[in-house]
Amino acid sequence: MAGGVQDRQAGAGERYDVFHTDCPARDVVDHVTSRWGVWVLISLRNTDLRFYELRESIRGISEKMLAQTLRALVEDGLVWRKVEPTTPPQVTYGLTEFGRDVGEPLTDLFDRITRRLPPGGAQDR
Structure with missing residues (x-):
C-alpha cells in the first residue's frame, strides 16, 4: 500500500x-x-510577556x-514572537488563537489542582 493516513496531511x-x-x-x-511547554502556555494565558518576564514567571527554567521551548511552540503555531528593533532587542511572546485553544484545558487543569490541593500540599489518604 503506497502511503497511509500517517503520510498525508489531515484534511477538513x-x-x-x-x-x-x-x-x-x-x-x-x-x-x-x-x-516546560505546559508552564509557558499557562504563563502566557492572561498576558503577553517579554523573554525575561516569562523566565521570571517560570521558576527553575534555564534561559x-x-x-x-519557545522556539518549538512558535514553530507549532501556538505562540507568536515579536521583536522590537531596539538595543538590546526586546522580544515579546503571546498565545496565538491556536495556543489559547490548546492552553484552555491546561489552565482548567491547573486551576482545578490549585483549588483542590490541601494546604501545604498534603494529600488526603
Whole structure:
C-alpha cells in the first residue's frame, strides 16, 4: 500500500493519527506536554510577556530551556514572537488563537489542582 493516513496531511474533518511516530500532530502534543511547554502556555494565558518576564514567571527554567521551548511552540503555531528593533532587542511572546485553544484545558487543569490541593500540599489518604 503506497502511503497511509500517517503520510498525508489531515484534511477538513479528518484527524491525525497521533499514535503513529511520524504524525506531525504528535510533535505538537509532545511540545505542549513537555516539562516546560505546559508552564509557558499557562504563563502566557492572561498576558503577553517579554523573554525575561516569562523566565521570571517560570521558576527553575534555564534561559536555554526557555529558548528551546519557545522556539518549538512558535514553530507549532501556538505562540507568536515579536521583536522590537531596539538595543538590546526586546522580544515579546503571546498565545496565538491556536495556543489559547490548546492552553484552555491546561489552565482548567491547573486551576482545578490549585483549588483542590490541601494546604501545604498534603494529600488526603
